Amino acid sequence: MMALSIDKLSLCINGQVLFAPLSLCVEPGSITSIIGASGVGKSSLLDFLCGILPPEITAAGSARIGNEDIGNLPPQARGLGRLFQEPLLFPHLDVAGNLLFGLRRGNSRRERRERVAAALASVGLEGFEQRDPMTLSGGQQARVALLRVLLAEPRALLLDEPFHSLDDDNRRLVRDLVFAKAKQRDLPTLLVTHDQEDVAAACGAVIQLQAHV
Amino acid sequence: MMSKTIIARPAVLLLFCVSALPALAGLTAAFWVGLDPAAMSRVVATPGIGLSIASSFWTGSVATVLALLLAHLAVALAVSGNWQRRLNALILPLLAMPHLAIGIGLALVLAPSGVLLRLLSPWATGFELPPDWLIVNDPAGLSLLAGLVLKETCFLVMALGAALGQVPAARLQTLSATMGYGPLKSWLATVAPALQQQIRLPLAAVFVFGISNVEMAIPLGPDLPPTFSVLLWRWFTDPDPAIHAQAYAGTLLLFVGGIAAILAANFIGGLARKLLRASAESGARRNTEWPVRRLIAAVLASGFILGLLSIVAIGLRAFSRQWRFPALLPDHSSSDIWTDVAALSASVATTTLALAAATALLGVALVLPAAERCKQSADARRQIGAWLFLPLLLPQMTFLFGVQVLLIRMRIDGTFIAVLWSHLIFALPYLWGLLAPARAAIDPRFDQVAATLGVSPAKRWLTVTAPLLARSTLLALALAVSVSVALYLPTLFAGAGRIATAASEAAAAAGSGNLRLAAAHAILLAVIPLCIFAIAYATGSLLFRHRRGVPR
Numbered sequence: 001m002m003a004l005s006i007d008k009l010s011l012c013i014n015g016q017v018l019f020a021p022l023s024l025c026v027e028p029g030s031i032t033s034i035i036g037a038s039g040v041g042k043s044s045l046l047d048f049l050c051g052i053l054p055p056e057i058t059a060a061g062s063a064r065i066g067n068e069d070i071g072n073l074p075p076q077a078r079g080l081g082r083l084f085q086e087p088l089l090f091p092h093l094d095v096a097g098n099l100l101f102g103l104r105r106g107n108s109r110r111e112r113r114e115r116v117a118a119a120l121a122s123v124g125l126e127g128f129e130q131r132d133p134m135t136l137s138g139g140q141q142a143r144v145a146l147l148r149v150l151l152a153e154p155r156a157l158l159l160d161e162p163f164h165s166l167d168d169d170n171r172r173l174v175r176d177l178v179f180a181k182a183k184q185r186d187l188p189t190l191l192v193t194h195d196q197e198d199v200a201a202a203c204g205a206v207i208q209l210q211a212h213v
Numbered sequence: 214m215m216s217k218t219i220i221a222r223p224a225v226l227l228l229f230c231v232s233a234l235p236a237l238a239g240l241t242a243a244f245w246v247g248l249d250p251a252a253m254s255r256v257v258a259t260p261g262i263g264l265s266i267a268s269s270f271w272t273g274s275v276a277t278v279l280a281l282l283l284a285h286l287a288v289a290l291a292v293s294g295n296w297q298r299r300l301n302a303l304i305l306p307l308l309a310m311p312h313l314a315i316g317i318g319l320a321l322v323l324a325p326s327g328v329l330l331r332l333l334s335p336w337a338t339g340f341e342l343p344p345d346w347l348i349v350n351d352p353a354g355l356s357l358l359a360g361l362v363l364k365e366t367c368f369l370v371m372a373l374g375a376a377l378g379q380v381p382a383a384r385l386q387t388l389s390a391t392m393g394y395g396p397l398k399s400w401l402a403t404v405a406p407a408l409q410q411q412i413r414l415p416l417a418a419v420f421v422f423g424i425s426n427v428e429m430a431i432p433l434g435p436d437l438p439p440t441f442s443v444l445l446w447r448w449f450t451d452p453d454p455a456i457h458a459q460a461y462a463g464t465l466l467l468f469v470g471g472i473a474a475i476l477a478a479n480f481i482g483g484l485a486r487k488l489l490r491a492s493a494e495s496g497a498r499r500n501t502e503w504p505v506r507r508l509i510a511a512v513l514a515s516g517f518i519l520g521l522l523s524i525v526a527i528g529l530r531a532f533s534r535q536w537r538f539p540a541l542l543p544d545h546s547s548s549d550i551w552t553d554v555a556a557l558s559a560s561v562a563t564t565t566l567a568l569a570a571a572t573a574l575l576g577v578a579l580v581l582p583a584a585e586r587c588k589q590s591a592d593a594r595r596q597i598g599a600w601l602f603l604p605l606l607l608p609q610m611t612f613l614f615g616v617q618v619l620l621i622r623m624r625i626d627g628t629f630i631a632v633l634w635s636h637l638i639f640a641l642p643y644l645w646g647l648l649a650p651a652r653a654a655i656d657p658r659f660d661q662v663a664a665t666l667g668v669s670p671a672k673r674w675l676t677v678t679a680p681l682l683a684r685s686t687l688l689a690l691a692l693a694v695s696v697s698v699a700l701y702l703p704t705l706f707a708g709a710g711r712i713a714t715a716a717s718e719a720a721a722a723a724g725s726g727n728l729r730l731a732a733a734h735a736i737l738l739a740v741i742p743l744c745i746f747a748i749a750y751a752t753g754s755l756l757f758r759h760r761r762g763v764p765r
Binding site: 050051052074075076077078079080081082084086088089090091092093094101102104132133134135148149152154 | 656658659661662663664665666667668669670673676677680681683757759760761762763764
């Protein structure tokens with residue numbers, strides 16, 4: 001795996017600069033936390049990395065994975081896995097369908113099914129293939145969302161307060177699971193959060209995003 | 214993101230080119246050809262013309278006021294009693310039923326030999342023969358009024374229901390409940406004025422349709438003289454071409470009437486809001502609303518039953534020859550009559566269905582890309598919606614006659630394509646009203662999730678957006694089919710009388726006073742929309758029936 005780096009990034013909304021130019025580098029297998037007041041542009045930072053900034057926000061600066069500049073790639077070619085604040089499982093697909101959607105092409109149908117089953121088993125959700133995502137608990141949905149991202153074989157992981165909506169017990173469990181998987185795959189991980197416990201558990205660099213004045 | 218904007222912009226332009234542009238061009242052409250002082254003076258000199266125009270305005274305006282009142286009461290009763298979904302289901306059959314079908318059916322119910330008097334005879338009335346009453350085609354236009362009120366109430370209930378999403382109804386309701394108002398009164402005093410503001414365009418369309426329609430005025434309207442629109446229709450369909458110039462000039466008068474109707478609708482809407490507000494400021498409360506609720510429910514229910522009866526009457530009349538007076542059911546319904554009707558309507562049914570299917574598929578194909586473009590901007594959706602609504606605010610005959618002039622210039626009048634185009638003009642506003650908000654309601658993050666999972670835009674649309682839109686699209690297809698099936702004047706003008714659909718045949722038969730033949734064609738008018746909506750709902754609920762999160 002290669003490092004994820006950002007160089008002199010600043011975001012502008014309607015001509016107003018959001019935060020001071022930001023440079024950072026996340027090494028493979030490490031988790032960098034980004035904290036800051038709401039509205040300072042934490043989620044927009046992740047939107048920039050994913051290539052889905054809304055048209056009213058403009059960006060200056062660059063982002064790279066290893067030596068590749070990803071700033072001009074279309075969103076689907078960037079290879080960044082992102083967990084949103086909610087699990088956002090596709091409501092029209094069952095659990096297996098959601099995971100097969102994430103899984104890269106290739107292999108036979110049966111092998112793909114087996115990989116999905118193994119992935120579910122690895123997070124304690126054996127036999128959940130046919131379930132309607134809406135019937136799962138918040139913690140279960142979060143785990144399926146994580147698997148969906150991982151099966152797409154991302155080059156880096158972007159976490160946008162993904163534990164925020166979970167209750168205390170589930171939050172710890174899901175957080176430990178996400179961090180363990182990220183480290184196991186040696187992924188550079190960027191975590192946006194409000195929660196000091198998240199920051200402590202990440203055991204990595206912490207960047208305080210400050211409003212530009 | 215940028216490339217999508219560029220691709221989608223032509224989609225919006227295309228929508229205008231199919232709908233608002235030909236409507237405006239048609240209007241211009243109508244003025245070009247119709248401004249003929251000699252013909253205009255012949256129109257004005259027509260005996261009984263004043264009475265014709267007066268009866269158009271009388272029926273149109275009273276129907277609009279009554280329909281608005283009943284629609285507000287129906288929605289207030291249903292929402293405050295927690296059965297709004299049931300109300301929507303109840304009005305659907307009447308809403309889907311073409312004006313022409315309801316008109317023919319109502320004529321069969323209300324006539325002296327109609328179903329209503331048969332229900333009461335001879336045990337209650339003592340009639341052994343139909344009485345010599347002028348109920349249908351009465352000079353005061355009361356039966357026409359009844360038909361218009363029946364249909365337009367359903368239309369306005371739908372419009373109010375669609376506007377409901379833009380008003381914080383539940384909070385307003387709770388607030389006024391804490392001040393001691395009953396649910397009905399709090400609805401009328403707090404929610405209804407806001408809703409009234411949202412349905413200005415539909416209300417204007419109702420008024421314009423009321424004064425300019427022929428679909429209901431042919432079977433139900435007064436006869437000597439007829440309403441102004443029916444008079445024009447007779448001139449247009451007159452075999453003597455010398456009369457046609459009068460018709461052309463007359464459509465301009467109709468256009469002026471349309472403008473007056475829009476202004477009048479605006480006034481009525483303002484008055485309604487003022488009255489609703491005055492009732493709010495009066496501070497009057499009732500301890501119990503039950504008696505009032507019962508009364509309103511009884512009025513609405515009797516109208517509803519009248520509507521259902523007229524659908525049944527079409528079926529009874531179509532499949533019978535002999536139907537002696539006091540007998541409730543026809544003498545015998547033999548199989549040769551079935552084959553009679555089938556032979557009569559086979560080719561007409563094919564044309565009607567082909568037109569409806571083409572209108573629905575093409576309409577959805579035109580609307581979806583434009584809706585994609587406007588998913589983030591409520592303003593853009595509203596503006597496009599208003600433009601697409603324009604043809605519904607013009608008297609149909611005025612701009613359709615102009616469209617016909619243009620079609621003749623383009624040498625495509627009387628072709629399937631021309632009729633299809635004219636049907637699209639009327640289907641697009643409904644398709645937009647249903648599909649644009651449905652597209653906008655899909656959480657944009659689903660698309661973003663799919664993008665970060667490495668899926669290309671086209672495949673994202675097919676695998677994520679399209680399935681989430683499937684149910685709305687099914688309903689939209691059914692809606693477009695029912696709009697197309699109901700259209701009469703567009704078929705007549707763009708088809709140059711050469712394309713025969715169920716509506717055109719039924720109107721011609723009703724115009725010549727042959728109600729049995731009219732009923733035989735009206736069967737198709739009634740059955741196709743009912744079946745298509747049943748299929749759309751059934752398929753929609755089967756699709757994703759184990760997926761709770763898929764939008765309804």
